[in-house]
Amino acid sequence: MGEYNRDLSQNPCHMCMPMGGILALKGIEGAMPLLHGSQGCSTYMRRHIAEHFNEPVDVASSALNEKGTVYGGKANLKKAMDNVRRVYQPKLIGILTTCLAETIGEDIRQISSEYQAETECDCRIVTAATPGYGGTHTEGYWRMLRELLVQLTAPVEKHERINLIVPAALSPADLRQIKQTLALFGAEYTLLPDISETMDRPYEDCYGKMADGGTPLAEIAQMAGAVATLELGGPVDAKLSPGQLLQDSYGVPLYKLPIPIGLANSDQFIEAISTVLNKPVPAAICRERGLLMDAMIDAHKHSFQVRPVLFGDPEMVFALAGFCAENGMFPGVVATGGGSAGWRKAVAELLADSMNPLDVIEETDMSIVRARSEANQVNLAVGPSVGRYLEEQADIPLVRIGFPIQDRLGAQRILSVGYQGTALLLDKMVNCLLERKHKTYRSDLFQAYYQEREVARHEL
């Protein structure tokens, strides 16, 4: 725990575990999340997710009431599965617990196997323990992915596909960019999870309750035989890492990579693909790399003035820190609501070159982020919509990235990964400062240097 932390939270910058579980399931083909607990939790989370993606987000709840809480929620949960199957015909139901279900000690694994035996249903059921008090939404996200692998994979024959595991903070546009990159290499791969279509749906003549797209269940079953796993989680803890699980259980080599935002981070990603496939980097990608370098040089004098506060999911913030450092945008504050001491150390190492005052804080909240940002004279905020608080209260402009973004449109289209995405993000950050500068530099300079003096008569 960092030095600024208190035993309470004022204006949180993270969410709870089942939220992450839902986000993971939304990227699985034909999956329907079902929260075991009281109705309120799922309604709140649906609202949050729907506002970010501007997409319908259906999440079922076992709607535990007082009786269920006292005598156990088995009947509710089974009834919920019945109803979900009838209305949505899902290929998979992902059961996630909430605080309430965990506290009263519900055994969802047991209930679901009982249900499967009783109904002989052909729909897969995967369970994950995600009590809200047990961790942040990112931890819930990783846990859900791990459970999918534990419950849906078995040893299979080796094959040529790559496993690509992505964190929660990426947008559909980011995932499309990543897929394109892999396509340029001619790679065969399984992207887990894949929200690029499910959470960014076109307007269609006929609306379907279950979105198309998502990682196919058949591909998940094959992940144990892949040539390698690339996991874009940065320093995600081994006990949370789905890639670690594939390595430990099936010997699939794991490449732990940061999110490819920034030149060096993107390089790591591209080099990993090239190594695994044993193929040279396609010329088109080298050209994009050159374009990013050009953009960095164009921006460098301005970017050197940027002193950002970075906050949000630990994986995203870690990648952003590297990207900022290579551009001279040395942060004043790097913070996350989750994270760990290991995360803090990894971030601090990235920023060892900075001469500016810096706080790296894990398990924190926005009130501390604000106080430290003001103390360290931050001039730009980079993170999800909770940063509007900095914008409104501390007059620090916000560049929106990550999840959730609820006060602007187009979160699903924000592209920040790869050489191309990085250049876009860099422009956005620098332009934000330029906009301010142009707005105020005349009056700033006037106030700094102009001095009123008596104008003598004869001078007129």
Add this chain to the structure above:
Amino acid sequence: MGVPSILENRQQSIVFKGRKKQEIRCETDSEAGCVSQRACVYCGARVVLNPVADALHLVHGPIGCASYTWDIRGSLNSGADLYRNSFSTDLKEQDIIFGGEKKLTAALDELIPQFQPPLVFVYSTCVVGVIGDDLDAVCKAASLRYGIPVKPVQSSGFIGSKSAGYRAACDVLFQLIEPPQPLEKDTKRFRLNYLGDFNLAGEAWIIRSYLERIGVTVNVVFTGDSRYEQIRGAANADLNIIQCAGSMHYLAGKLQEAYGIPCLSVSFLGLDDTAETLRAIARHFNDPSISEQAEALIAEESARVMPAILKYKSRLQGKKAAVYVGGGFKAISLIKQFREIGMEVVMIGTQTGRKEEYEKMDSLVNEGAVILDDANPAELERFMLEQGADLLVGGVKERPLAYKLGVAFVDHNHDRKHPLSGYAGAVNFAAEVYSTLGSPVWQAVQGGVRHGRV
């Protein structure tokens, strides 16, 4: 693609006006697995209490419950803004096992000296109800230590629905109210409490200005932009007017019982309701000068907004609306408001409507309209399409569904940023309906997604 089926257990919660008489089932628990749009007890309590601007609102529970409700509502304030912070005890695994009382005490000991609030609300959430923390005792002790009210709100999410949360909040508010100051004999004062307005987008300010113009003083608004001091003095009013009945009827009842303050159900949504409300208040006070000023205000304001409303009406005439909102009061008002701009409501539903409210809706809508309690997305989808709705009124969760179905949408939620009350609000409402129904976008997408040549 087949039409989604309606689950058997849901059938009694759906009725059609004019078809064989069947009572709607409502005020029951949600059906498991139904993707209900409902929130929880805590949410209800938070809706009601959160606008108390100088109070410190502390959520005793795990982080999520606080995270999802931080500053998501558009209650405006003048001055004090402590209420816009989200404080939480952020319970972790250890606290669930060993109890959260210590942590709660520590949080209060840190926050009260730091922020010096005149009043603290401590909300209980689901787990707190289960692990058995003695909220009452902790709050009482803190209250004694600091000499301010520290009020536990019994809002564990699973002990009912949003309406149970309204009740929990009203209970707490009632405890804060002190007996009235003795009145001088024969003093004539026209002072009322305005219940059930949360000052979304400044709505309570608009209504207060109307009331002042007709010679009536607002003692306190429950709870939009209110302060502890004002709430304490609520018993010094001669009348309670209640707008959002779902949340506030209970408090009005308690005030009537304890202090003999009469109450009046009102609505400031739409031109007719607003005028009728002002007249009813004048009638209640039975004072010619109030009546006169009320009539003058009605005439002046109607004349001012009528041209705009008629302009919109000419474009909206004959369109069909579907409505799915939280409470019955809002649903009823909306049927009338749509009629004022020439539109019919063909589908109407609420999360927590009461039996008598559903009867009222039934009496207002046309033959064939469908009425739903605690509907889910599959039902909303089916009935919007079946009834040929051109527009849906709902909350954030419903918006993307409407858009995907090619249906226009109006936000009628707590986070909206424009007032819908009174005369100003009536124009805003018509303008918003027009901004979505009249948008050329719908024509642009009419041909569907395929190109002519493929």
